[in-house]
Amino acid sequence: MTSTQIIHGIDTLNIHSIESFGIYDGPGIRMVVFLQGCTFSCLYCGNPDTMKCDQGKTYPIDNLFEEATHMKSYFTNGGGITFSGGEPCLQAKRLIPLMKRLKEEGFHICLDTNGNVFNHYVEEMLQYVDLVLLDVKHIDSAQHQYITGRPNEKTLAFAKYLEDHHRPFWLRYVLVPGLTDAPADLHHLGQHFCDYQQIEKLEIQPYHTLGVHKWEILGLDYQLKDTPKNSPEQIEVARDIFESYFKEVVVN
Amino acid sequence: MITDIENDVEPFVAGNWNETIDVRDFVMKNITPYDGDADFLCPPTEDTDLLFDICKTAVKEELANDGVRAIDASTISRINSHAAGYISEPHEKIVGLQTDQLLKRAIKPFGGPRVVEKACNEHGVALDPKVKEVFNYVKSHNDGVFAAYNDEIRKFRSLGFLTGLPDNYARGRIIGDYRRLALYGVDRLIEQKIIDLAGINGPYDDYKIRLREEVNDQIIALKEIIALGETYGLDLKRPAKNAQEAVQWVYMAYLAAVKEQDGAAMSLGNVSSFLDIYIERDLKAGIITESEAQELIDQLVMKLRMVRHLRMEAYNEIFAGDPTWVTEAIGGMTLEGQHKVTKTSFRFLQTLYNLGPSPEPNLTVLWSPKLPEGFKKFCAKVSVDTSSIQYENDDLMRATRCADDYGIACCVSYQEIGKHIQFFGARCNLAKALLLAINGGKCENTGTIVVENLPALDDGVLDFEDVMINFKYAMKEVARVYVDAMNIIHYMHDRYYYERAQMAFIDTDPRVNVAYGIAGLSIVADSLSAIKHAKVTPIRNEDGLAVDFKIEGEFPCYGNDDNRVDFIARDITSIFNQQLAEYPTYKNAEPTMSILTITSNVSYGKKTGATPDGREKGVAFAPGANPMHGRDTHGAIASLNSVAKLNYEDAQDGISNTLTMIPKTLGNDEKTRVNNLTAIMDGYFSRGAHHLNVNVLDRELLFEAMEHPEKYPQLTIRVSGYAVNFVRLTRDQQLEVISRSFFDQV
Numbered sequence: 001m002t003s004t005q006i007i008h009g010i011d012t013l014n015i016h017s018i019e020s021f022g023i024y025d026g027p028g029i030r031m032v033v034f035l036q037g038c039t040f041s042c043l044y045c046g047n048p049d050t051m052k053c054d055q056g057k058t059y060p061i062d063n064l065f066e067e068a069t070h071m072k073s074y075f076t077n078g079g080g081i082t083f084s085g086g087e088p089c090l091q092a093k094r095l096i097p098l099m100k101r102l103k104e105e106g107f108h109i110c111l112d113t114n115g116n117v118f119n120h121y122v123e124e125m126l127q128y129v130d131l132v133l134l135d136v137k138h139i140d141s142a143q144h145q146y147i148t149g150r151p152n153e154k155t156l157a158f159a160k161y162l163e164d165h166h167r168p169f170w171l172r173y174v175l176v177p178g179l180t181d182a183p184a185d186l187h188h189l190g191q192h193f194c195d196y197q198q199i200e201k202l203e204i205q206p207y208h209t210l211g212v213h214k215w216e217i218l219g220l221d222y223q224l225k226d227t228p229k230n231s232p233e234q235i236e237v238a239r240d241i242f243e244s245y246f247k248e249v250v251v252n
Numbered sequence: 253m254i255t256d257i258e259n260d261v262e263p264f265v266a267g268n269w270n271e272t273i274d275v276r277d278f279v280m281k282n283i284t285p286y287d288g289d290a291d292f293l294c295p296p297t298e299d300t301d302l303l304f305d306i307c308k309t310a311v312k313e314e315l316a317n318d319g320v321r322a323i324d325a326s327t328i329s330r331i332n333s334h335a336a337g338y339i340s341e342p343h344e345k346i347v348g349l350q351t352d353q354l355l356k357r358a359i360k361p362f363g364g365p366r367v368v369e370k371a372c373n374e375h376g377v378a379l380d381p382k383v384k385e386v387f388n389y390v391k392s393h394n395d396g397v398f399a400a401y402n403d404e405i406r407k408f409r410s411l412g413f414l415t416g417l418p419d420n421y422a423r424g425r426i427i428g429d430y431r432r433l434a435l436y437g438v439d440r441l442i443e444q445k446i447i448d449l450a451g452i453n454g455p456y457d458d459y460k461i462r463l464r465e466e467v468n469d470q471i472i473a474l475k476e477i478i479a480l481g482e483t484y485g486l487d488l489k490r491p492a493k494n495a496q497e498a499v500q501w502v503y504m505a506y507l508a509a510v511k512e513q514d515g516a517a518m519s520l521g522n523v524s525s526f527l528d529i530y531i532e533r534d535l536k537a538g539i540i541t542e543s544e545a546q547e548l549i550d551q552l553v554m555k556l557r558m559v560r561h562l563r564m565e566a567y568n569e570i571f572a573g574d575p576t577w578v579t580e581a582i583g584g585m586t587l588e589g590q591h592k593v594t595k596t597s598f599r600f601l602q603t604l605y606n607l608g609p610s611p612e613p614n615l616t617v618l619w620s621p622k623l624p625e626g627f628k629k630f631c632a633k634v635s636v637d638t639s640s641i642q643y644e645n646d647d648l649m650r651a652t653r654c655a656d657d658y659g660i661a662c663c664v665s666y667q668e669i670g671k672h673i674q675f676f677g678a679r680c681n682l683a684k685a686l687l688l689a690i691n692g693g694k695c696e697n698t699g700t701i702v703v704e705n706l707p708a709l710d711d712g713v714l715d716f717e718d719v720m721i722n723f724k725y726a727m728k729e730v731a732r733v734y735v736d737a738m739n740i741i742h743y744m745h746d747r748y749y750y751e752r753a754q755m756a757f758i759d760t761d762p763r764v765n766v767a768y769g770i771a772g773l774s775i776v777a778d779s780l781s782a783i784k785h786a787k788v789t790p791i792r793n794e795d796g797l798a799v800d801f802k803i804e805g806e807f808p809c810y811g812n813d814d815n816r817v818d819f820i821a822r823d824i825t826s827i828f829n830q831q832l833a834e835y836p837t838y839k840n841a842e843p844t845m846s847i848l849t850i851t852s853n854v855s856y857g858k859k860t861g862a863t864p865d866g867r868e869k870g871v872a873f874a875p876g877a878n879p880m881h882g883r884d885t886h887g888a889i890a891s892l893n894s895v896a897k898l899n900y901e902d903a904q905d906g907i908s909n910t911l912t913m914i915p916k917t918l919g920n921d922e923k924t925r926v927n928n929l930t931a932i933m934d935g936y937f938s939r940g941a942h943h944l945n946v947n948v949l950d951r952e953l954l955f956e957a958m959e960h961p962e963k964y965p966q967l968t969i970r971v972s973g974y975a976v977n978f979v980r981l982t983r984d985q986q987l988e989v990i991s992r993s994f995f996d997q998v
Contacts, residue, residue, distance in 0.1 A: 020813065020889035021932075021995060023919055029931050031889070067813050070893045074935030076621075077927050252920065 013091055013098070015059045016050040020071060024252050026110035026131060028079025031071045033064065035085040039116045040148035042137060043223050044176055046211030050086040061098045068102060080108030080130070089117035092125045099128035112172075115158030116150055132162055132169035133203075138180055139189035147179065156192070163196045171202040171246075175238050177230055186238055190245030201248035204238055206230045261494075261537040264529070273444055273759070275431045275526065275670060276657035280586065282529045286595045289626035290633075293598060294546040296606040299343040304554055304607055306339050310355045311965065318375060319574060319980070321355040323562060325372050326380035329358035331476040331508045331753055336483045339558075346500050346551040347484045348507045350559065357562040359383065360514040362749040364394030364420040371564040394420040396744030405737045411695050411702065412859035413685065414734055416570040416678035416852055419741050421563075422749060424515020424577070425661040425767065428757035429670030431526045433477070434492040434501035441756065442474050448760035459839075462746070463761055470756035477508045477753070495540060498530035499548045503555060505757055510576075512753040514561035516676065517577030517662030520613055521669050524582050528596035546599055546606070553603040556613045570678075572851035572985050573976030577614050581659045583627065584618030584646040591620070592656075593627045601634050601641070609638035609968040611975035616660045618646035621934040632929040636918065639947040640968045640975055645937040648900050663974050664848055664906025664943045665767055672763045673755075674905075675742040675841055677734075679769030679849065682776050682828065683860050683873065685730050689722035690714065690790060691797050696861035699795050703729045708796070714864065716784040723780075728831050735835040735843075738766055742838050766841035767905040768832050770825075771849045771856045774874045777810040777821035778865035778883065785816065788864045801864045809865075811879025813890040818897045821877075826902040846905035847877040847898065851971055851981075854988050872988045875971060876908030881992045888913065888995040889935070896941035903942075910945040910970055913995045918948060945970035954978060954990050 014036045022032035034047065036056025045051065068081055081102060083095060088111060099109055111126070112133040126132070136155055138144040144152035162169045171193065175181050193199055207230055215222040235251055242249045269278035296304070314321040327333050329350070337349030337356075351358050359379070361368040365387045369379040387395075397419040401409075408414045418424070432441060449467045452460055481488030481504055492498040502523050510518055531548070534540045540548075556578045563574065582597045600615060617631050635641050644664065650656050655668040667674055687696040693706030703726050709718055782788050786805035790798035808814040810821050825847065833843040849856065857872035867880070874880045877895050884891035888911060895909045911932075918925040929946065936944060947970050957964040961979035969978045969989060978986065 018886050018890070020887035020891075020893075021917070022887070023917070023924070023928055029889070029928055029935070067890070070813055070939070071889050071935070073938035074889055074931055076934055077931035079931065250920075 010094060011061050012058045013061060013064065013094055014053070014056040016047065016056050016086055018067070020067070022082060025082040025084055025112055026080065026133060027108070028077040029074045030079055030082045030110065031068055032082045032084050035083060035088045035091055037090050038085055038087040038114075039090065040087070040114055040137070040150060042148050043179075044174065044207060046208065047086070048211065048214050048218055048220060053090065061094070064098060065101055068107060069105070072105070072107070075108065078108065080110065082110040082112055082133070084112035087114055087117060089113050089122045089125070092117070092119070092121035096121065096125050096128070099125060103128045113158070114148070115155035118154060118158055118161070126165075126167060129167070132167060133172050134159055134162070134169050135172045135174070136189065137174065139185055139192055143185070159193070159196070163198045166198060168198050168200055170200055172205055173202060174205045174207060175230055175235065176207045176224070177228055177234060179224070179227065181230070181234055181238055183237065183241060186241040190242060194245040199246060201250055202242050202246040204235065204242065204249065204251045206235055206251065261533055261539070264533075269435070273432060273436065273441070273670075275429055275435055278435055279526050279529065279657065283525055283592065284528065284532045284594060285591055286593055286598070287624040287626060290598055290602075290630040292542060292595065293602045294543040296550055297543055297547045299345070300547055300550045300554070300606065303339045303343050303551065307354065307554060307558060308965070314355050315965065315979070320357060320375045320562070322353060323357050323359070323372060323375060323377045324351050325359060325377045326382060327358065328383060328386070329360050329511050331473060331512050332479045332483070333511065334358065344551065345496060345548055346503055346555055348503055348555065350507065350511050355558060355560060357560050358511065359562060360422070360512070361387070362392050363422040363514065364392050366394070367420050367564055368562065371562045374565050391748055393422070393745050393749040396748050397741055400740045400744065401737070404733055405740070407700065407702065408730070408733045409737070411698065411700060412681060412856070413702065413730060414678070414680050414737060415856065415859075417737060417741060418516065418676055418678065418745070421567065422513050422515040423676045423742070423745050424513070424517045425665065425676040426515070426673045426751050426754045426758075427519045427521045427659050427661055427667050427669060428505060428509055428754035430502045430505035430509075430521060430757055431523055432670065432757045433488060433505035434498040437488065437490040438474050438478050439489045440491070442471055445471050445474070445756070445760065466750060466752070466755065467760055469750060469752040473508070473512070473752040473756045477504065477756075480504060480508055492530065495527070495530040495534040495545065496548055498527055499552050502527065503552055508753040509751070510559050513749075513751055515751070516571060517579065519577060519579035519659055519661050520556065521659035522581045522657065524580065524596045524600050525592050525594045528594035531596055532594075546602060549596065549599040550603055550606050553600065553613060554607060557607070557610055559612070568982065569855045570850060570852040572982065573611065573980040575974055575976060576612055577662045577974060578612050579614040579616055579660045579662060581616045581618050583623055584656065585620050585622060585650060587650065587656045591623050593624055597627065598630060601630060604634055604638045604640050608966045609640045610966060611640065611968050611977055614663070614974050615641050617641055617643050618649070619643045619933055619937055620646045621938060628930050628933070629926050632926040632933070633922065635929060635946045636915065636922065636925045636948045638968060639949055639970055641946065642970060642975070643933055643937075643944045643946065645940075645942050647937065648940060648942060652900055652904065663850070664846060664908050666904070666906070670758050672765070673758060675738065675764060675766040675838075677738045677766060677768045679771045679846070679852070680730055680734050681772055681856050681860060682727070682770045682824070683772030683779070683856070683863055685726045686723055686776050686779055687798065687861055687863065688726040689719055690864070693726065694797060696797055697859070699797055712789060714783045714788045714790065716780070719780070719783055724827060727828050731828065731831040732835060734768060735832060735837065738768070739838040742766070742841075764839050764841040765844045765905070766837050767844055767846060769846040769848055769905065770828060771853060772860070772873050773821055773825065773847055773877055774810050774880045775863050775865060775867060776824055777817055778807075778880060779863050780820045780824070781809065781817035782807045782864050782866070784820075798862070799869075800862045801866070803864070803866055809879065809883040811884030811891045811894045812886045813893040818894045821894070822897050822899060822902075825898055829902045844905040845903050846907070847903050848906055848908040849873065849875045850974065851875070851985055854985055874992075875910055878909055879993070884993055889932070891993070892932070892936045892941065893939060896936060896939040900940065900942050907942040908945070909941070909943055910947070910992075911995070912947040912949070912992060914950050915948050917995050945975075951990060951994050954986070958983070958986050
């Protein structure tokens with residue numbers, strides 16, 4: 001599927017890192033596995049060091065499973081495991097056996113994806129996923145291409161697939177001043193998704209610059225240097241608009 | 253014999269407690285467990301506010317006056333040594349101060365008069381020559397210990413292998429069952445002690461002779477407590493008749509203890525649900541209102557916050573922030589599976605709102621996932637708002653120690669109330685013991701031979717097996733000397749500074765455990781992990797001492813839920829605990845061990861050379877059983893899970909862990925934060941972990957408080973096993989607290 005699969009064995013994943021106490025990537029307390037490699041190169045990416053597929057570290061699936069087992073007692077509040085990245089769908093084939101084991105043990109599984117990778121492995125993997133966190137970077141495909149390097153048709157098709165197959169999901173939307181917060185675009189996104197029954201909530205992710213130093217370390221040019229953080233008013237405007245389309249809107 | 257409780261209200265349910273001294277039976281028969289939420293709680297009364305304003309002003313004066321407001325340097329403090337003291341008498345529902353004036357400190361020189369003199373001098377006060385004169389004729393605990401110490405113990409002590417030993421200050425840790433005064437009154441307690449005394453028959457050996465003398469001293473103490481009560485117009489001969497008296501009587505019993513002793517930690521015990529029985533009865537009878545019930549608890553807690561001991565400055569290194577450890581254990585379950593949460597459990601926590609955050613009393617929630625949800629949520633909310641609570645695993649302690657009526661001595665030490673005491677033993681430095689293994693038994697700083705017959709290691713890369721053989725031998729020798737020191741200390745403490753006032757409220761001839769401790773566990777675990785999983789080569793000076801280490805390759809660090817290193821920490825704990833248990837103890841005390849440092853992790857670090865984990869010479873250790881800051885890179889839960897792997901069976905005196913999070917990490921709003929913190933506690937304790945300090949605060953706030961301490965007199969932060977006013981820490985300690993892992997992943 002990808003170059004990483006050749007490098008690493010079937011019993012391993014290529015991961016960037018693990019955060020054992022995540023609370024912003026799905027319900028309750030989450031063990032978040034950040035997988036290495038992404039199909040997008042978003043201008044504002046907070047984890048640019050997860051982008052390249054030929055980096056990261058090989059991590060045995062058995063170890064991940066054991067760590068998850070140790071964390072189970074913390075998941076009483078609806079928590080569980082979230083696979084994020086990078087783009088976890090790039091490693092769908094090797095995630096399937098792990099998710100299957102986790103599911104047998106009763107873990108709640110979230111998949112945090114940009115929806116740009118879809119194949120029969122992803123489709124099979126989705127059987128084990130309780131909740132998808134679908135990142136929609138922009139509703140306008142040209143703008144989407146500008147931000148991520150790819151158009152958005154596959155992401156929208158992914159959303160349609162989830163809707164048609166009754167798989168619950170949350171939309172996640174990074175609100176970047178001047179780039180993704182034009183009211184017309186927000187309305188457009190709301191109109192596109194307002195009839196989706198499987199969308200449980202929309203999460204607004206305010207723009208932050210916590211990852212900028214990583215771009216510098218990697219020797220990459222961060223193009224949004226002059227972009228300010230959202231003002232509280234900007235966030236409220238976006239919230240108001242989204243609330244007219246979605247049953248629950250949360251600002252992370 | 254039936255205890256005759258005079259009252260005009262419904263009598264208590266009778267039971268074995270009427271026949272014999274059995275407070276647990278009284279509590280179990282009469283407790284009203286509460287399953288609701290915190291909505292019933294009341295704000296402080298006007299009187300409480302007025303009194304606490306006076307206290308706050310006095311505390312400000314104390315801080316401005318180098319931490320001590322006043323000293324009575326001529327009266328040796330005893331149960332009945334000082335005239336009555338008040339904050340503002342007409343407004344006080346609960347009376348009693350240690351001296352005749354708020355925050356005036358008394359002298360208690362029987363631990364060591366030189367320490368008291370030094371403390372006085374440091375605050376510009378001269379110790380009355382009359383007091384010094386006394387010690388021309390009598391011996392102190394300190395004199396006794398040093399008369400018996402051998403050269404070996406002195407060497408281990410001066411080089412920093414054993415530190416903080418209670419050989420020149422009072423050992424503390426003993427918890428009187430202060431509830432007994434309220435339930436029985438002094439007369440009945442004396443009656444029982446007389447019966448006990450009559451039962452200690454010949455032939456007399458050392459043990460029985462000592463016990464007879466001790467019980468007699470307890471009876472004298474009880475008589476003095478009657479006089480203490482009279483100073484305040486209280487008839488302590490009889491049992492308490494109502495809620496106000498019950499609170500007052502319990503406090504008088506505790507006050508006698510802290511007038512007589514200045515033990516490092518003098519816990520209150522487990523009084524909340526006991527007091528609730530009296531409060532519930534008075535509420536039902538319409539004698540008091542909820543507001544008045546809260547007022548009693550607020551005013552008791554206010555008094556407990558004003559308890560002070562006179563300490564010299566050096567003491568601050570090991571126990572920073574002027575702590576008293578008035579630890580009160582709240583909640584928990586009974587052996588029969590019923591929870592012990594009452595409305596007064598809530599009322600105690602409510603004092604953190606009514607009087608603001610505070611390190612004292614050291615409120616300790618005995619947690620079980622089975623506690624009622626309303627209480628768990630309230631605890632979590634109070635933690636999020638005040639960072640003033642610690643949590644201990646009730647399921648674990650109840651099952652392992654087989655009792656449910658227990659308190660916590662100091663920070664993490666189980667003690668069955670009234671049945672069981674402990675001998676405090678400070679701690680030894682395991683990281684230095686590891687360096688002995690690498691340096692052929694020589695102290696890494698001075699080259700002094702500390703342990704004989706340790707072979708030098710081969711040159712070059714350290715071999716894990718070779719190091720372990722030497723390390724086990726070094727630990728065994730440290731254990732041997734440590735036990736000797738403890739036996740001498742407690743023999744002498746009993747002889748020269750016996751806790752007659754506390755022991756008067758404890759069964760005659762109680763069980764004893766001796767509480768050893770270790771510091772530097774995470775340093776040892778990471779060092780051994782580095783030796784095992786990477787290549788570590790000592791860099792030796794001309795004397796052959798390792799002054800630094802070259803580390804090649806990666807190694808797993810404790811704090812990431814990685815068994816390769818976590819099991820090293822677990823196994824070292826187990827090995828050393830067994831080594832300690834191999835030697836006989838004074839009074840046949842049961843050996844136990846803690847993993848707890850208080851704030852001494854800073855001073856321990858200063859005394860310890862570079863270690864094989866890459867830690868530089870002099871750098872502070874992590875506190876307690878915490879992973880070393882910055883090395884727990886997998887987030888908070890992985891860090892907690894590493895600590896949870898340490899076996900409580902191997903460290904029954906407690907395993908301290910401190911978790912510090914910024915509010916945003918716990919959630920966006922209060923409800924989410926409360927839910928997540930509750931889930932963390934349920935999760936952590938379900939994994940068999942023992943203790944957790946919870947801090948929820950921003951690092952920026954601490955920097956701000958360092959610069960403007962006057963603005964944050966009540967800012968409280970939990971450190972290893974207790975809490976301190978942040979502004980009372982030294983700058984070194986403040987910086988060390990700030991350098992610790994703040995879990996701030998968002």
